[in-house]
Amino acid sequence: MNADLLIKNCSILTSDFEINHGQNIVIKDHKIVAIEKELTQIYVAKETLDGKGKLVMPGLIDAHTHTNQQLLRGRISDEYPMIWTRIMVPFESNLREEDVAISAELSCLEMLKAGTIGFIDAGGSYMHKVAEAVETSGLRGVLTCSTMDTGAAIPESMKTTMEHNIQRNKDLFDAYHEKADGRIHVWYSLRSLITCTPELIQKVYEIAIASGTGMQTHMNEYTNEISYCLENFQMRPYEYLESLGVLDKNFLGAHSILLSENEMDLIQKYDSKVVHCPISNAGKGVTKSPSLMQKGVSIGLGTDGSAHSGLSLFDQMKVFKSLMRAFWGVPIFDPVVMPSKNILEMATLGGAKAMLQDKQLGSLEVGKKADMILINIDQPHIGPTHQLTNTLIESANSNDVADVIVNGRILMKNREVLTLDEERIKYESKKAMDDLIVRAKI
Numbered sequence: 001m002n003a004d005l006l007i008k009n010c011s012i013l014t015s016d017f018e019i020n021h022g023q024n025i026v027i028k029d030h031k032i033v034a035i036e037k038e039l040t041q042i043y044v045a046k047e048t049l050d051g052k053g054k055l056v057m058p059g060l061i062d063a064h065t066h067t068n069q070q071l072l073r074g075r076i077s078d079e080y081p082m083i084w085t086r087i088m089v090p091f092e093s094n095l096r097e098e099d100v101a102i103s104a105e106l107s108c109l110e111m112l113k114a115g116t117i118g119f120i121d122a123g124g125s126y127m128h129k130v131a132e133a134v135e136t137s138g139l140r141g142v143l144t145c146s147t148m149d150t151g152a153a154i155p156e157s158m159k160t161t162m163e164h165n166i167q168r169n170k171d172l173f174d175a176y177h178e179k180a181d182g183r184i185h186v187w188y189s190l191r192s193l194i195t196c197t198p199e200l201i202q203k204v205y206e207i208a209i210a211s212g213t214g215m216q217t218h219m220n221e222y223t224n225e226i227s228y229c230l231e232n233f234q235m236r237p238y239e240y241l242e243s244l245g246v247l248d249k250n251f252l253g254a255h256s257i258l259l260s261e262n263e264m265d266l267i268q269k270y271d272s273k274v275v276h277c278p279i280s281n282a283g284k285g286v287t288k289s290p291s292l293m294q295k296g297v298s299i300g301l302g303t304d305g306s307a308h309s310g311l312s313l314f315d316q317m318k319v320f321k322s323l324m325r326a327f328w329g330v331p332i333f334d335p336v337v338m339p340s341k342n343i344l345e346m347a348t349l350g351g352a353k354a355m356l357q358d359k360q361l362g363s364l365e366v367g368k369k370a371d372m373i374l375i376n377i378d379q380p381h382i383g384p385t386h387q388l389t390n391t392l393i394e395s396a397n398s399n400d401v402a403d404v405i406v407n408g409r410i411l412m413k414n415r416e417v418l419t420l421d422e423e424r425i426k427y428e429s430k431k432a433m434d435d436l437i438v439r440a441k442i
């Protein structure tokens, strides 16, 4: 039988988050067609990868990022408030189309080299340029526009009417939804509850449902959001959304840190999805992930963009494990409060669920899309090990990702990215960042 790609003699991370050794993976027409120890038929593959010393696992999914903020890297740590008004607003309002283009390319390059095969962008300006970068890089992306029409902290120049907001997002949807072999999905979004009127929130939900797509916003990240909802509506943020009738399984709440018991029950009731961004969140609170897990809520992991933490989900997983143990485990002496396998699940299948694509992505199974990464485990900081799933969290890092395959296509081979020009992107990013520093006065 003909095949596109054959990975021989590798170890794999199974859909049960166990490790199987000595496996072969066959890929054809963008999908996994066989995972077998002894291949039951002869495959003639166009390309073969030697999997000796490699672990093949599902690619990581960054379920909350900001490609628009890539050129803010290193700028917002160790700063007094308000970072939003002093740095973010001048930066974002000075972004030009060409800045967004190079910013998106650099984001995709950084993600590829970190073993991330897809991402959910919280939205920003010139999102068609982000779509182009997704198309070229070969990654998967859930894209949206940053939608807001009110709020004291938003300058008038960044606010637009409800009609304009919806139209802009609809234009992006019409142009790019399910394009690039289905790798691009377009959602509708709210920047945050305090920057959107109730009318806009409901309208965004209606159009997302009518379009059969998802909806996302930043949720319960800052105390002022909770305060805004309590003062104006005498309800907490998730309760407020329920009262507007917009919570459902297509709703994704990024961060979701400051949750009450009732809000966690609402997330469970409506099968809404949450994404935690451990490094970024650590400046604001510790997520109630063990309680959400017990309720069966689907959790994804995100980076919140390069400005907050870099784009390595391996870093996020490490920090997350330590945070969970220190904050939730230590007080009740529960050393298994957040097992490695659950963290790996969040960074893969949890991300696929957040993207509303878990039927096709998120695990290595016959019939699913061939999205996977090959980790070089034949290294002194990884092998030998008693339990590779633990070692992946404790010791592996982005640099250990040797190869990246998305939709059956090799995008990175032996750490060389095949779809993007790394040197040009680094050079142009530096130039764009230098110009932005002057223009935005940051």
Ligand SMILES: [Zn+2]
Residues within 6 Å of the ligand: 064, 065, 066, 122, 218, 254, 304
């Ligand atoms: Zn964010």
